[in-house]
Amino acid sequence: xxxxxxxxxxxxxxxxxxxxxxxxxxxxxxxxxxxxxxxxxxxxxxxxxxxxxxxxxxxxxxxxxxxxxxxxxxxxxxxxxxxxxxxxxxxxxxxxxxxxxxxxxxxxxxxxxxxxxxxxxxxxxxxxxxxxxxxxxxxxxxxxxxxxxxxxxxxxxxxxxxxxxxxxxxxxxxxxxxxxxxxxxxxxxxxxxxxxxxxxxxxxxxxxxxxxxxxxxxxxxxxxx
Numbered sequence: 001x002x003x004x005x006x007x008x009x010x011x012x013x014x015x016x017x018x019x020x021x022x023x024x025x026x027x028x029x030x031x032x033x034x035x036x037x038x039x040x041x042x043x044x045x046x047x048x049x050x051x052x053x054x055x056x057x058x059x060x061x062x063x064x065x066x067x068x069x070x071x072x073x074x075x076x077x078x079x080x081x082x083x084x085x086x087x088x089x090x091x092x093x094x095x096x097x098x099x100x101x102x103x104x105x106x107x108x109x110x111x112x113x114x115x116x117x118x119x120x121x122x123x124x125x126x127x128x129x130x131x132x133x134x135x136x137x138x139x140x141x142x143x144x145x146x147x148x149x150x151x152x153x154x155x156x157x158x159x160x161x162x163x164x165x166x167x168x169x170x171x172x173x174x175x176x177x178x179x180x181x182x183x184x185x186x187x188x189x190x191x192x193x194x195x196x197x198x199x200x201x202x203x204x205x206x207x208x209x210x211x212x213x214x215x216x217x218x219x220x221x222x223x224x225x
Contacts, residue, residue, distance in 0.1 A: 030055055033046040036156055040215065058108075064128075073118070076098045077100070078101070084113035085187075090121055097114050106161075116148075117144065120144075129144070138191045146179060152167045178209050185209065185224060
């Protein structure tokens, strides 16, 4: 049974926000980027320039999440693995979502996902994801999910966040050009029209993705298990 906290304040500081913000000034150097490797041997190479570009927006966004009084993100805990969009709802100026309490480092990823959806709802998306202004539906969701995958990459590569299979599956899919395949397979009912268009464009797209995913994770992708 999930229990929602009354505020994200304090809990956030105990996780990624403290790690990213506490000892860093605008002029401080970031830790060296490290490549990622999973149990199958699949790798993502280090990319310091990419980490520098993510750092430019992720720290201000996490600080806004912590300090801006105009909205609230309420986090609850799930006893099973959960993705940011699962159990996610917005009620007025409050977003509610669940995360896996066994992996505290993932909190920043889930908060950024919720924050961007709130900013869209509050007509403030231009402050944080200007390229997505005017987007709706699947197009918007894809842009927000890509941004949240970047947060996970940032933490894993720079700060040694431990592996977490659900987010690693998303990250490796995104980094290997399979973000659409991941989303349209894992969330096929939610984005049925976009899934049909994707499959119509390439008859072998589903099987290509399944083959790649199985080679990387030794199991079928979410939505095909």
